[in-house]
Amino acid sequence: LRVDESKLTAEYFEQLSRESAELCCAIMLSSEERVRQEVAFRSVLEVARRAFPDASLHHFGSTALGFSLANADMDLSISLGSNAYDAYTPAQLVEKLGVVMKNAGMRDVKMLTRARVPIVKIRDAITGIRCDIGFQSKLVLYNTRLLKAYSRIDRRFRELVFIVKYWSKQRNINEPYFGTLSSYCFVLMVIHFLQIRGVLPCLQQIEPQDGQTVPTITIDEANVYFFEDVDTLVSSGKWTCTNTETVGELVVAFFKYFSAEFPYVHGVASVRTGSVLSKEDKGWTKDRQQEMNRSGTVKDRYWLCVEDPFETTNNVGRPVDKETLFEVRGEFIRASKILCSAGGVGTGAADEATL
Ligand code: GTP
Ligand code: MG
Structure with a gap:
């Protein structure tokens, strides 16, 4: 060089x-977008609980850090009571979640069951915000x-x-x-x-x-x-x-x-x-x-x-x-x-x- x-x-x-x-x-997330993210977070949690009543939802990655560019996807992680992890494989968890997301009218639902970390991708019906939802480890x-x-x-x-x-x-x-x-x-x-x-x-x-x-x-x-x-x-x-x-x-x-x-x-x-x-x-x-x-x-x-x-x-x-x-x-x-x-x-x- x-x-x-x-x-x-x-x-x-x-x-x-x-x-x-x-x-x-110019490229930072606006405060309105942040409010919309909160709305999307609540609707994802509400729908996820239809499949997993004891689910809690965590927000991580750039949108949680304030590092995201406009229109970034939200990274969300669900944690469940420990029994659920014995009852289902990671791919089955994602399939179950994907089905309730579809039934609840979430858009563009895709289940990536074979990824290294299986996730469901959705677009929230109300806000249009795209979310990647997984069952990642606490790390x-x-x-x-x-x-x-x-x-x-x-x-x-x-x-x-x-x-x-x-x-x-x-x-x-x-x-x-x-x-x-x-x-x-x-x-x-x-x-x-x-x-x-x-x-x-x-x-x-x-x-x-x-x-x-x-x-x-x-x-x-x-x-x-x-x-x-x-x-x-x-x-x-x-x-x-x-x-x-x-x-x-x-x-x-x-x-x-x-x-x-x-x-x-x-x-x-x-x-x-x-x-x-x-x-x-x-x-x-x-x-x-x-x-x-x-x-x-x-x-x-x-x-x-x-x-x-x-x-x-x-x-x-x-x-x-x-x-x-x-x-x-x-x-x-x-x-x-x-x-x-x-x-x-x-x-x-x-x-x-x-x-
Ligand atoms: P954009 O989605 O491009 O806006 O960026 P982002 O900051 O959300 O980063 P990315 O989607 O790559 O990762 C989101 C979060 O996932 C990171 O903040 C980490 O917490 C986690 N993550 C991503 N890749 C890895 C990995 O290889 N190992 C681990 N342990 N965590 C990861
Ligand atoms: Mg991200």
């Missing part, structure tokens, strides 16, 4: 920061809480997330079914980058009280501990942010990091440790790589490695193969070049829509 960001001017970074803030305002609620905690520490994180998500969707590399990355993976990549850059701490390594060790809180075989009381991070002296870069500078640095600096061949981006781990140490190497399992769906791939913060055996970058890694990395390089050349030749800040 031959781009020289040292030629970029302070004015360019300022303009880029301003345009980033404008873009975020999705914990990782949503972890992402929420990071978003409360530094507003630059949220802005960078919006820009990266918007860019990834514009460039069609936000499609895990087609071998590119999930939004969740991009968000973890942003956190990892900001940890390396000194903008964010590593919440899973901060002890609850001075002098204590980091505890283990086990849910579904994962340690879900992290320091959640982020309002006291600074006042308690547990974290001091020394990075004063603007969003414009961070945008340029982010694309440069994943174009030219991140060690794709041997490295694993790890939010849990705030560092790059080695693929070798995690056993995430070619010889363990299984391209397909028996049903023909992807199992484990280790071309691009991003460790799930809690399920440490889960590579969130697993949809990526050799060809799509070339595509994804090519997009990082393209964006980085555009950002640097727009600043260098004095044409003003790059318009994110063109990235």
Whole structure:
């Protein structure tokens, strides 16, 4: 990658920061949409209880985090009394739910019974909001809480997330079914980058009280501990942010990091440790790589490695193969070049829509 960001001017970074803030305002969910989401949430819960009277419903993912772009799908998860999990397989739960959703007049009902995590997709009849409803493990609620905690520490994180998500969707590399990355993976990549850059701490390594060790809180075989009381991070002296870069500078640095600096061949981006781990140490190497399992769906791939913060055996970058890694990395390089050349030749800040 031959781009020289040292030629970029302070004015360019300022303009880029301003345009980033404008873009975020323009693509963010409106407050009316938020109200409609609440209506959809209540109607999904009401219908789900016709199939499962003791169901409770949880909201996770981008719409729960305030990270969603306009018209985002809502990610919802149902939890049931433990007996239900013995009585039905995950696919049967999804079928039962799908049938009541159809009967209740929900639109575009699709049951993805063979997915890694089976879900029902619906469009709420009243609000038209699309929802993905599953019976996920509690871990999705914990990782949503972890992402929420990071978003409360530094507003630059949220802005960078919006820009990266918007860019990834514009460039069609936000499609895990087609071998590119999930939004969740991009968000973890942003956190990892900001940890390396000194903008964010590593919440899973901060002890609850001075002098204590980091505890283990086990849910579904994962340690879900992290320091959640982020309002006291600074006042308690547990974290001091020394990075004063603007969003414009961070945008340029982010694309440069994943174009030219991140060690794709041997490295694993790890939010849990705030560092790059080695693929070798995690056993995430070619010889363990299984391209397909028996049903023909992807199992484990280790071309691009991003460790799930809690399920440490889960590579969130697993949809990526050799060809799509070339595509994804090519997009990082393209964006980085555009950002640097727009600043260098004095044409003003790059318009994110063109990235
Ligand atoms: P958009 O739907 O594109 O707006 O983004 P999103 O932020 O909702 O992300 P996505 O739909 O990719 O994921 C939603 C949530 O599902 C995440 O916040 C995670 O809680 C969970 N999730 C997605 N993928 C994984 C995964 O591979 N492992 C785990 N443990 N959780 C995941
Ligand atoms: Mg989502």
